[in-house]
Amino acid sequence: MYYRQCIRVLMVFVFLGLSLPGHLLASSPLLEDLKINGFLSQGYINSSGNNYYGDTKDGTFQLNEAGLAFNAKVNEKLKVGLQFLSRDVGMSGNNNVRLDWAFADYHFDDKLGFRIGKVKMPMGLYNEGRDSDFLRPLAFLPQSIYDEVKRDLLVANQGVAAYGNLPAWFIGDVDYQAFVGENNFPDDSPLLLGLKQQAQQLATSKTYGIVTDMKADNKYIFGGSLILNTRVDGLRLGASYFKGKADLYITTTLGPNQFVPQGDIAMLHRFVYSLEYVKKKYTFVTEYSESHRKQHIFGVTIYDAPSEEYYFMFTYSLTDKLSATILADFYYDDTRDRRGDSLPAKGRPKFMGWQKDYGFGTRYDIDQNWCLKAEWHEVDGAGLFTSIFNPPSPSVLVRDWNYYILKASFNF
Numbered sequence: 001m002y003y004r005q006c007i008r009v010l011m012v013f014v015f016l017g018l019s020l021p022g023h024l025l026a027s028s029p030l031l032e033d034l035k036i037n038g039f040l041s042q043g044y045i046n047s048s049g050n051n052y053y054g055d056t057k058d059g060t061f062q063l064n065e066a067g068l069a070f071n072a073k074v075n076e077k078l079k080v081g082l083q084f085l086s087r088d089v090g091m092s093g094n095n096n097v098r099l100d101w102a103f104a105d106y107h108f109d110d111k112l113g114f115r116i117g118k119v120k121m122p123m124g125l126y127n128e129g130r131d132s133d134f135l136r137p138l139a140f141l142p143q144s145i146y147d148e149v150k151r152d153l154l155v156a157n158q159g160v161a162a163y164g165n166l167p168a169w170f171i172g173d174v175d176y177q178a179f180v181g182e183n184n185f186p187d188d189s190p191l192l193l194g195l196k197q198q199a200q201q202l203a204t205s206k207t208y209g210i211v212t213d214m215k216a217d218n219k220y221i222f223g224g225s226l227i228l229n230t231r232v233d234g235l236r237l238g239a240s241y242f243k244g245k246a247d248l249y250i251t252t253t254l255g256p257n258q259f260v261p262q263g264d265i266a267m268l269h270r271f272v273y274s275l276e277y278v279k280k281k282y283t284f285v286t287e288y289s290e291s292h293r294k295q296h297i298f299g300v301t302i303y304d305a306p307s308e309e310y311y312f313m314f315t316y317s318l319t320d321k322l323s324a325t326i327l328a329d330f331y332y333d334d335t336r337d338r339r340g341d342s343l344p345a346k347g348r349p350k351f352m353g354w355q356k357d358y359g360f361g362t363r364y365d366i367d368q369n370w371c372l373k374a375e376w377h378e379v380d381g382a383g384l385f386t387s388i389f390n391p392p393s394p395s396v397l398v399r400d401w402n403y404y405i406l407k408a409s410f411n412f
Contacts, residue, residue, distance in 0.1 A: 036069070042408055043408075045139075047402065049401025050389075050390055056090070065132075067085045067131060070082055070083075077107050078106050078107075081101075081105070082117075083099075083100040085097070085131055089148055090190075091188065091190060091389070096186075101119060101120050103116060111165065112162065117158070118157070118158050122240060123242055123270070124287050124289075126141055134411045142357075149194070152184075153185075158183065160179070160180060178222075179221075180220070180221070183244065189216075191265075194388050195214065195263075197388055202298045202302075215249045216249075216265070218245070220243075221242070221243070222242075225239065235275075237274065237275055238273070238276075240272040241271055243268065246264065248262060250262040250263060265294070274288075284313070285313045286310065287311060290309075305336065307332060313327045313328075321364055322362065323362070329357040329359070331383050339353065340352060349382075351383075352381070352397070354380075361405075368411075373409075375405050376403075377403050380399060
């Protein structure tokens with residue numbers, strides 16, 4: 001609750017500044033360095049075999065983002081800012097305008113600074129910039145690490161963060177961040193919708209009736225990251241950590257007390273190890289992650305397993321405007337059962353134990369404000385899927401499928 005109050009206070013200050021009369025604009029310390037920027041993107045996605053984050057087998061334009069950010073420098077050490085985001089990715093977002101981030105940033109010196117408010121979490125190299133299409137070569141970041149289903153759990157937290165840059169002797173220098181706080185799950189979160197569907201299956205078996213509502217109450221989130229900027233020009237190495245837990249409040253027509261938690265979801269740990277090398281016309285990136293999460297509903301353990309995620313991505317600039325990217329992206333739902341041998345006994349096909357995405361895409365930067373993207377992906381497996389994107393019966397899923405995306409973006 002404390003963090004939410006801080007965000008409201010920050011928003012009041014910013015909007016008070018924005019509402020100052022014109023003749024006070026020049027004399028306002030908050031607005032003299034005000035910067036406003038944003039982005040718009042619209043895409044089209046079509047898949048064969050399986051739906052991909054929405055009803056995509058017939059093709060859909062439900063793939064867009066729009067963001068508007070305000071940043072102001074109060075003095076040499078203090079900055080404030082916020083960004084509103086509207087997005088529609090299949091079943092998620094539905095173009096509702098939400099607060100993407102909002103914080104006050106006090107910077108003592110290069111070695112130490114603090115942020116308070118709603119702060120993006122530094123998971124991997126690219127989580128903090130994942131909402132801007134201009135910052136990535138493909139329409140989506142590699143989904144093994146930056147899964148859109150888990151976005152609401154991993155994208156930002158309401159709390160405090162410390163950051164800075166420290167020398168690393170002859171090796172280079174290190175950017176560090178550490179954060180602690182809480183999180184909110186919107187009602188249309190794919191992760192929450194998937195859990196609600198699993199809760200309904202259990203409620204039916206326990207004669208609890210129909211699940212009418214589910215809320216997630218996050219108890220805590222904390223973690224951090226280290227990014228080593230090496231002496232080798234263009235080479236960065238990184239390591240990130242995340243841990244969090246949320247209680248699930250489930251309302252059923254015939255079930256137990258809705259005011260008592262009926263389940264929980266916990267990320268016991270998540271590590272991400274990163275390498276990026278940029279050299280003139282090409283960029284090579286690889287990231288590897290190990291995660292272990294647990295989920296309980298109505299006293300039943302519905303998930304308790306370590307997963308493994310990693311990808312390799314190579315981008316080459318053919319001209320100043322045109323680039324090409326190839327991607328190999330891998331996810332294993334349970335590292336103890338990579339072939340999915342245990343899944344048929346649970347009524348699921350083996351290939352739901354993994355997902356391997358091989359993609360090729362091109363990007364054309366028309367100018368500094370406009371870019372176009374086109375890409376094709378061949379996929380083996382359906383390990384990153386929840387049944388909310390496809391008919392309830394796993395038997396309708398296919399192992400080998402593909403999808404393509406066309407997208408245009410404007411940045412200002």
